[in-house]
Amino acid sequence: MDWLWAAMKESDVFGWETFIDDWFFVFSLAFLAFELLRYLFKKKLSWALMGDTVVNYLTLFMFIFVNLALLAVLYISAYSWASQFAVFDIGINWATIAVCIILADIAYYWEHRFMHKVNLGWATHSVHHSSPYFNISVAYRFGPMDGLFPIFFHMPLILLGFNPFVVFFSEKFVQIFQTALHTEAVKKFPRPIEAIFNTPSHHRVHHASNRKYLDSNYAGIFIIWDRLFGTFVREDEKVVYGLVTPIPEIKTFGDFLAAPFVAFFHGFWRLGKNVLTAKGFKNKWMYMFGTPSWKPKD
């Protein structure tokens, strides 16, 4: 078990991050091919599904562009600036990375819950939930500011003394774990696994627009945070994916051309329209920072 305690360099951690991230993407494409074949055999494969899959990857390209152009610099400067105020001096080895992954999973839980319960977060995160399908390509469907909010929620880990590269690795690890859950091909795992880990079953519930499933199962790796903080719901009725107020379906080729932009910007379009048309400061404030279900009284 010496490898668990052997000191690692920042470049080692970043190297592992890129290695896992890149190869998981290759795996996900192969898995997508398997899922599409599965839909073909079940006669569920449609042009709308194919179009939606392409739209997912187009939002991913736009997301990466926003990240490289704006958020990467903010990430690096915020983390390296904050790390000078660190409380503990935590070295880098696989043991501390493991601890950091568990803590980053809790941070992810709260970040995810914030993105669902505050309009500003929901404006970007609703992009991810706007697909009416559920396959691994949906996991790569991102909104424009999906890279912004993690900075604030993982900042405590930097301030506690985890190395910025370790925190970044942990964030990506949680993200990649959750990416693998976006599938209908896996029904349910044995009960001990379903009790501790987030699974495709739990995450289908999270992506549902069924009324009893709303605002549940925010977890990344461990479902225990949802059980602990009171947001866990079990999958026991058929899931209807997508938003309560869906975005337009892809029916024609014209829809398909517009779809990436409609999907990517619909959240901020809705937010901007609501805030600008709302009467009075309080209503504007609530449209910005209230919950998505909030409506003005009059």
Add this chain to the structure above:
Amino acid sequence: MPSPSKAALFTGLLVTAGIFIGGAYAASYMAEPITDAQRDFQYDDYMPSLAPGGNDVAPDTPAVPVYETKAQTNLAEYPVKETTSSQNQAVSSSQTLRQPVAQERAETGLNVTITNTRNAVGKVYVLVFADAAAYKSYDYTKAVGYAELQAGTHNLMASFPELNDGPYAVMILHDEDGNQDLTLDSQGYPAEGYGTSNAKTKYDDLSFAKAAIKPGKTSVKMHYLQ
């Protein structure tokens, strides 16, 4: 649809803070504090350059010119007995402008950058040791790498492409008076510049284990007592 109360939300955040602090405290006992050697992330190795052609373009001439002298690792030619002006000439003419970044990165072995040399008088010696005994006794005949550079106030570079194993300890010496040794003052303190790998201050007298580095890029600072 679960709708936790404000009290439940507050309790949840409190529990989270507890787990965070406890986890970080435990983690601080799981690893040695990070050393500078571990902070080795080279942005230009990973980030695409914004310059046309990306990372494969040679950087503009740096504000401080960086020179490189091909280090000799053949100990048959070492030690150099005398330093004549013609040899000085030969060394400076063999200095070449640093190769383009891409080419430099393809190199293997140990690449040492020497910083903080105070003047261009005399020479800078670079010794690389692979075992603790030779390092401790300053036994240059057992050095696995040796380079002799014309001193200069810019960053000096010595590369040892054959040194791929490690760990190594690097020792540098700024021989200003040309006696091929570290000149000591009447009280026995160094009167010339010196430095070892991983040394942070001029008072660091590191063991081989503490000074040990892996092959790759490393930077050694020249220190002066006087």
